[in-house]
Amino acid sequence: MTIPFTRWPEAFACRYREKGYWQDLPLTDILTRHAHSDATAVIDGERPLSYRQLHQASNNLACSLQAQGIARGQTALVHLGNVAEFYITLFALLKLGVAPVNALFSHQRSELTAYAAQLKPALLIADRDHALFADDAFIRTLDSVRVVLLRGEQGEHALEAAIARPADNFVATPTPAGEVAFFQLSGGSTGMPKLIPRTHNDYYYSIARSNEICGFTAQTRYLCALPAAHNYPMSSPGALGVFLAQGCVVLAADPSATLCFPLIEKHQITVTALVPPAVSLWLQAIAEGASNAQLASLKLLQVGGARLSATLAARIPAEIGCQLQQVFGMAEGLVNYTRLDDSFDRIIHTQGRPMCPDDEVWVADEHGNRLPPDHVGRLMTRGPYTFRGYFNSPEHNASAFDVDGFYCSGDLISIDGQGYITVQGREKDQINRGGEKIAAEEIENLLLRHESVIHAALVSLEDSLLGEKSCACLVVKAPLRAVAVRRFLREQGIAEFKLPDRVECLETLPLTPVGKVDKKQLRQWLAERTTA
């Protein structure tokens, strides 16, 4: 039983293998190649795990799941935060040939329900520490789930117990390297959150190539302070890059300076990955007296997920005392990096260039024609680690890809004569709230469930810290206050970061000539109201 997905055409697959991008190795190789190493792989609080222990723990869990009837070809819903069990679970499932979707820990009922509806997972692995799993009510709604393991649970459903029980003679059966290994999450722009099938081959390449560009080695000590399940701290090069290089991952629950600065000092962290608002908070903490001497071991700071202003970028080397690398990536594939030996000017002003020589990236005008260098238009891309279709979404895929298989990310970019990309804006109906993506349609659909709401539009607002915040523009039958709107949405079970920061009630929503909500005009109106 293999999971269906949109494959690369044969000619491309051949070329990607010939050029050595696709090695036909399962992602489990990232760990099993170090199975006998006593070097520390992960530190979670006071708990270090060596590579040998991580390998053994994931074997134990895989063995236990196998005994409960979980088998190759099935899928799993995983909902864990930045804890060692996240990686133990990931490797256990990859070893079994079970494809997980790793939901973000900030996700709630609505997101998890949407993922489960699409994948029909046989297995759920979650955390009792999350409010959604404080009791079993939500679990009972997941019809396809037959096996449940919970972190922080006692008894037969205890994840820790399944990890501790020694496996005897476990033989790994990962899916073939050209098949789906797991599902990555899209930031999305549609009503239904979309899943991105990632194969062993494509993901392994993106990790290995990221390591080359970012210089990750066995000496790398990486602080994972962004959500571990996110593509960026997982693969750019992220924790999986660190494991491949046999370095050490230190977990942090969040990227706050109060938590991270002491961890950096204590564990002599050499590199970490942040989103721009976290950089602002770090700089603010230093300006307010936190000592950047605590950060002395830090050599490289990666920043990505949302646009980093050149002003903020320029302050990093002087005030944090390390090198900056801009990362412009997407869970769908394509990742761009500024290179470690790029000029200061490049590093602060561009979002880097594609990591692979066979990443085909071009800029399209509104008719799909290729634009010359330095012109702003739509990002179009295909390559050895960029997916060819969302899971089970033929209609959306028809508009997200052109006839030649180029993915249109919805970003507006320009590419200079040397191939360096600058992100100029966005065409997709999404709000990028400090790197956390909100699909406007998803929230609008939920708002329309409210009995007083007639029309709803979610638009971005400029924000000095987060880059963008969200504003719900509503046409209502009866007056509605912001707190009531947020309470209603919270009751719908969505991630906290998706709740509108501001709510405005209007007589009507402005429309474009074709009758769609004119969000550009709405944003202008909001900006004027704010200054007035």
Ligand code: AMP
């Ligand atoms: P996701 O779909 O959640 O994987 O988010 C990918 C999107 O994040 C991209 O398409 C961009 O819109 C945005 N993004 C990621 N990195 C950057 C960056 N360095 N600068 C600007 N936007 C970024």
Ligand code: DBH
């Ligand atoms: O925003 C992203 O999705 C992202 C940013 C940087 C990403 O997926 C990545 C690097 O791999």
